Amino acid sequence: NAGVTQTPKFQVLKTGQSMTLQCAQDMNHEYMSWYRQDPGMGLRLIHYSVGAGITDQGEVPNGYNVSRSTTEDFPLRLLSAAPSQTSVYFCASNNVLAGRSYEQYFGPGTRLTVT
Amino acid sequence: GDSVTQMEGPVTLSEEAFLTINCTYTATGYPSLFWYVQYPGEGLQLLLKATKADDKGSNKGFEATYRKETTSFHLEKGSVQVSDSAVYFCALKNTGGGNKLTFGTGTQLKVEL
Numbered sequence: 001n002a003g004v005t006q007t008p009k010f011q012v013l014k015t016g017q018s019m020t021l022q023c024a025q026d027m028n029h030e031y032m033s034w035y036r037q038d039p040g041m042g043l044r045l046i047h048y049s050v051g052a053g054i055t056d057q058g059e060v061p062n063g064y065n066v067s068r069s070t071t072e073d074f075p076l077r078l079l080s081a082a083p084s085q086t087s088v089y090f091c092a093s094n095n096v097l098a099g100r101s102y103e104q105y106f107g108p109g110t111r112l113t114v115t
Numbered sequence: 116g117d118s119v120t121q122m123e124g125p126v127t128l129s130e131e132a133f134l135t136i137n138c139t140y141t142a143t144g145y146p147s148l149f150w151y152v153q154y155p156g157e158g159l160q161l162l163l164k165a166t167k168a169d170d171k172g173s174n175k176g177f178e179a180t181y182r183k184e185t186t187s188f189h190l191e192k193g194s195v196q197v198s199d200s201a202v203y204f205c206a207l208k209n210t211g212g213g214n215k216l217t218f219g220t221g222t223q224l225k226v227e228l
Binding site for chain 1: 119156157158159160161164204214215216218219220221
């Protein structure tokens with residue numbers, strides 16, 4: 001199993017540009033999440049999904065969109081990038097039916113810089 | 116709302132020293148508590164967890180005890196190694212919070228020879 005994969009690893013955007021951060025998992029997990037990690041702030045939940053076709057907002061959803069058309073993929077879209085979105089983005093997944101619903105598996109992260 | 120407070124870093128120790136990283140939490144109900152570790156350039160990995168009061172989670176020589184009376188979940192290791200250098204995150208999941216994890220700000224640990 002590859003686990004949780006994210007692309008790209010690094011990205012530089014200009015203010016106003018849009019882009020999609022890709023996330024995929026091959027563990028057949030129902031639950032997927034996007035977090036951003038900023039210095040001194042830990043990880044904050046952006047959006048999450050409890051299954052294909054179902055998404056919901058987390059703590060800091062503004063400026064981001066998500067969709068979940070398949071169990072495997074959970075892309076994060078930045079509609080119009082702003083410098084405040086400079087961060088490291090982590091995708092995570094877990095299976096709520098496996099008896100280990102609390103262990104979230106994290107991808108390696110995407111480091112995004114908006115100039 | 117729920118919150119997690121960790122000691123500030125970086126923490127710098129010599130190899131074989133004793134490690135304590137403090138973590139306290141604020142939450143209603145009976146949350147589950149976790150420590151995650153992030154090695155340089157990687158995502159977070161679950162290190163250990165405790166799901167009820169007085170539980171002790173342990174893994175790779177690290178341990179933490181869920182203390183409801185002091186709302187704490189301090190991480191300890193008796194003898195650290197250079198390979199333990201990483202950022203450590205304390206986190207909680209509340210019973211009424213769906214699958215949402217609330218993270219502390221992280222504590223960077225540097226272990227030197």
